[in-house]
Amino acid sequence: MSKDQFKTRLEIAKNKILKRSKISRQSSSSKLGIAFKMSTEMVAAVVVGTIIGFILDNWFGTKPWLILIFFFVGVIAGILNVVRSAKSIQDKE
Amino acid sequence: MATNPMHQFNVYRIGPEIKISNIDISFTNASLFMAISSLAILILLNLGTKKNSLIPNKIQLIAELSYGFVSKMISDTAGSKAKPYFSFIFSLFMFVLFCNMFGMIPYAFTVTSHIIVTFVLAAFIFIAVTIIGFIKHGFGYLKLFVPSGVPIILLPLIVIIEIISYLSRPISLSVRLFANMMAGHTMMKVFGGFVISLGIVGGWLPLSFSVALTGLEILVAFLQAYVFAILTCIYLNDALNLHH
Numbered sequence A: 001m002s003k004d005q006f007k008t009r010l011e012i013a014k015n016k017i018l019k020r021s022k023i024s025r026q027s028s029s030s031k032l033g034i035a036f037k038m039s040t041e042m043v044a045a046v047v048v049g050t051i052i053g054f055i056l057d058n059w060f061g062t063k064p065w066l067i068l069i070f071f072f073v074g075v076i077a078g079i080l081n082v083v084r085s086a087k088s089i090q091d092k093e
Numbered sequence B: 001m002a003t004n005p006m007h008q009f010n011v012y013r014i015g016p017e018i019k020i021s022n023i024d025i026s027f028t029n030a031s032l033f034m035a036i037s038s039l040a041i042l043i044l045l046n047l048g049t050k051k052n053s054l055i056p057n058k059i060q061l062i063a064e065l066s067y068g069f070v071s072k073m074i075s076d077t078a079g080s081k082a083k084p085y086f087s088f089i090f091s092l093f094m095f096v097l098f099c100n101m102f103g104m105i106p107y108a109f110t111v112t113s114h115i116i117v118t119f120v121l122a123a124f125i126f127i128a129v130t131i132i133g134f135i136k137h138g139f140g141y142l143k144l145f146v147p148s149g150v151p152i153i154l155l156p157l158i159v160i161i162e163i164i165s166y167l168s169r170p171i172s173l174s175v176r177l178f179a180n181m182m183a184g185h186t187m188m189k190v191f192g193g194f195v196i197s198l199g200i201v202g203g204w205l206p207l208s209f210s211v212a213l214t215g216l217e218i219l220v221a222f223l224q225a226y227v228f229a230i231l232t233c234i235y236l237n238d239a240l241n242l243h244h
Helices: A002-026 A029-060 A063-092 B029-050 B058-077 B080-103 B115-145 B155-202 B204-240
Strands: none
Touching: A029 A063, A029 B155, A063 B155, B029 B058, B029 B080, B058 B080, B058 B204, B080 B115, B080 B155, B080 B204, B115 B155, B115 B204, B155 B204
């Protein structure tokens, strides 16, 4: 009877340790890497959007308009990038 | 000694000037440090795998550790399908890591602190991943730009946003590595300059900062190489297992 009790308690303790080690492993270097990823993702999309707008403006000769539109589209794409990488972290956990 | 903190990023020619039509392909200090890092990797891995003893010596241990590290990273992020691309990601990781680490030696040149170097690496990854995606999925790879369940009216806008998001990958990849390396090395140089200008009385505070920054920079050098490799794995994963 007491042996069984001990076994169940051992199982519970083992599970707890396993869970804790899993969490700590994820929170180490790979999370820091994801943080670095987020910061530039937003900026890069805005830059790409603006460049595309600039090139298209030069092609069609519609000077200020396409660059304005594509700047905001780039902002949306940047937000989408950040949301997506945040979601991928959430899915992992 | 140069007090300009940006002086360390100057690229200068070593040896004779070599020109093919209008393109200058002379050997520079950047090429020298790229060659040094590649040679160092080759020597390390050759020595590490020369005699495969059961109880590894130090060099073999380093070689095996780096192999295991990259191998685990690939299987964690991109799954078993990405195994054939191990050699590519391993050499990429080692090259960026060694370039970063050689930059930490005083008077050395940091290759990865130049955007053109990191951008060429990132653009190569981007093109390779796109080609792999098209080979694996054919024109079905374009589904990456068309998320499911989007109303037809919004579709053109969404596709443009997705394309911009896809094109921003190489830029975010290269800018991150370049900006981290350049900012860190400039900061170290600035604090070094403070030590000289404040002299023996007030120079101790920036000196201690410098020491702490050196430690931080070594961490950043490793971390950025890791991030570069892991993002390559993530992009490869997108190309191999299409899921959107």
